[in-house]
Ligand SMILES: Nc1ncnc2c1ncn2[C@@H]1O[C@H](COP(=O)(O)OP(=O)(O)OP(=O)(O)O)[C@@H](O)[C@H]1O
């Protein structure tokens with residue numbers, strides 16, 4: 001059974017901007033999908049459709065064979081507890097501390113709640129930002145915020161990770177570290193959808209490359 | 222709503238006096254003819270004729286008067302009075318129009334109304350006005366609630382979306398919003414009810430013929446009041462919150 005299927009999906013942003021044109025994509029459990037393409041190609045749009053922030057103008061998306069059009073907001077909330085999403089624009093709560101931002105994710109997914117504190121500090125150590133744990137997110141640098149966004153998504157060990165440009169603001173050492181984490185995540189048989197145009201990542205020949213250009217899928221290796 | 226009580230209270234006493242002066246040497250048979258003419262009007266319930274004799278009986282006439290004039294003489298100066306009762310408050314205005322026409326064409330006929338009854342035409346108009354006011358008020362109230370929720374949603378849109386994307390649901394937020402809005406409304410209503418009862422008590426002690434509304438000892442009034450309060454501080458806010466959240470959820 002496929003995890004996610006996009007069937008002849010097109011997305012038109014009002015009034016008539018064609019962001020995606022007739023996309024067909026099948027994502028199986030354990031896949032490592034790398035979405036790539038130039039700026040404005042529609043990578044983020046594909047991910048937004050998958051995690052339900054946007055709805056397709058035409059076509060249908062399925063999660064475990066259930067069509068999205070049959071799902072309600074409540075159902076999506078329920079699924080997202082099991083999905084980890086790394087947003088291109090981070091989407092952190094700027095007035096909460098690093099610790100609190102991560103904590104919310106664990107509480108909502110109802111995972112690791114008992115060992116929460118230990119686990120959060122463990123991840124912060126790993127990403128070298130444990131000294132910032134009690135700082136408000138708006139006081140962090142762009143790269144630090146990106147790390148918090150990544151931790152928030154992976155700390156709950158989701159069944160599927162959706163990562164939009166997770167390395168856009170990081171130095172080479174951090175990128176390498178994150179690549180290791182992503183590979184490790186996928187090795188456990190978990191599904192990973194990554195959107196990036198980072199040549200370092202693309203050169204690694206990870207998983208299945210899906211190339212987009214101006215909203216059209218031009219390569220599906 | 223006191224208007225309604227007022228109207229009921231005065232249903233029995235509601236009448237227009239037609240005063241017929243004796244310039245034309247009217248006798249009782251002329252008056253009876255006039256009376257039966259008026260009685261044919263569809264708005265008239267009954268007519269009581271008060272002859273001059275009865276007016277003279279009243280004690281406010283000084284005894285001096287009787288020494289100087291004979292009873293017949295005095296009588297000739299006093300008018301006949303027709304107490305004309307309409308069927309209902311609505312008929313009152315219709316009746317009045319008819320009678321004023323009559324009074325205009327006959328110089329010896331005059332209409333006299335109790336001052337308070339002059340208010341009745343106004344009151345029955347106000348009753349309609351009052352309902353309109355209530356509806357308009359509820360309308361604005363609902364719009365206001367909707368807009369304030371819309372404003373709060375826009376203000377919190379970013380946070381709300383993040384929360385939803387992390388797998389949260391808005392149920393608790395809606396509930397919190399409802400408590401927040403409900404609390405403010407309850408306090409406002411408590412205060413305004415206090416003011417209302419305070420004022421109405423004062424008004425009632427001046428105009429004793431008015432009945433308090435709502436009468437808290439009456440089950441129907443209490444039910445109505447309860448329903449109203451429930452609608453205004455529970456149903457409407459909840460609806461406004463619910464509607465305003467649509468389109469903000471992802
Ligand atoms: N909400 C929106 N309303 C209108 N147009 C939009 C909206 N979101 C995206 N677009 C347009 O859709 C196109 C694809 O956007 P998208 O964010 O998917 O690109 P991307 O491939 O993620 O680019 P990048 O590499 O810069 O992140 C862009 O041209 C963008 O201007």
Ligand SMILES: [Mg+2]
Pocket residue numbers: 043044045088164165
């Ligand atoms: Mg993007």
